Amino acid sequence: MTLLHRIHRLFQADLHGVLDEIEEPDLLLKQSLREMEEEIAREEAALAGLDHQARALEEEAETLGSEAARIDGRLDLCFADSDETLARSVVRQKLACQRAEEALGRERRRLLEERQGRAERLTTHQAQLAQLRQRCRALERAPGAGAAAGPGWGARFGIGAADPSPEEVELAFREECQRRRTGAPG
Numbered sequence: 001m002t003l004l005h006r007i008h009r010l011f012q013a014d015l016h017g018v019l020d021e022i023e024e025p026d027l028l029l030k031q032s033l034r035e036m037e038e039e040i041a042r043e044e045a046a047l048a049g050l051d052h053q054a055r056a057l058e059e060e061a062e063t064l065g066s067e068a069a070r071i072d073g074r075l076d077l078c079f080a081d082s083d084e085t086l087a088r089s090v091v092r093q094k095l096a097c098q099r100a101e102e103a104l105g106r107e108r109r110r111l112l113e114e115r116q117g118r119a120e121r122l123t124t125h126q127a128q129l130a131q132l133r134q135r136c137r138a139l140e141r142a143p144g145a146g147a148a149a150g151p152g153w154g155a156r157f158g159i160g161a162a163d164p165s166p167e168e169v170e171l172a173f174r175e176e177c178q179r180r181r182t183g184a185p186g
Contacts, residue, residue, distance in 0.1 A: 029136055036129045043122040050115045057108050064104060068097050 071094045078087035164172075 033132045036132055040125050043118055047118050054111055061104055064101050071097055
């Protein structure tokens with residue numbers, strides 16, 4: 001390894017150490033919380049858009065259904081009058097209407113699948129957001145939060161979030177004094 005390469009690695013490691021000290025976990029967690037909230041808002045907006053599209057497709061399906069009924073009525077007239085030329089033209093319209101209904105059905109199924117996928121992602125993101133909020137609350141309640149031990153150290157090690165009572169502190173202090181007087185190991 002060349003000397004320059006080793007110096008570069010030393011500076012890089014030192015820079016990473018400085019960045020680790022600058023980054024505050026609680027701020028990073030809050031930023032993650034904001035980003036997740038934004039993602040959820042985007043998913044909710046996309047779902048609302050898909051719902052709007054679904055309503056528009058329903059209206060279009062109703063229109064096509066009315067048109068198909070009208071075409072069938074015209075077709076009955078054509079056959080009643082034995083007008084095959086006009087009946088062929090109306091059959092062409094009926095086929096076009098049926099194809100439009102089939103395409104509309106495919107679009108509705110695609111839309112339903114997309115909506116289902118987005119709804120599942122939204123549910124997952126909402127669960128993740130709830131977990132992030134819970135972590136945030138744990139960091140805010142953790143003893144020594146913001147102290148030299150670092151935010152949330154108690155929660156990371158399974159220690160309860162409540163601060164010790166003055167009585168507990170006094171008792172522990174007396175035990176430490178007694179231990180030190182007798183020379184017993186701590």
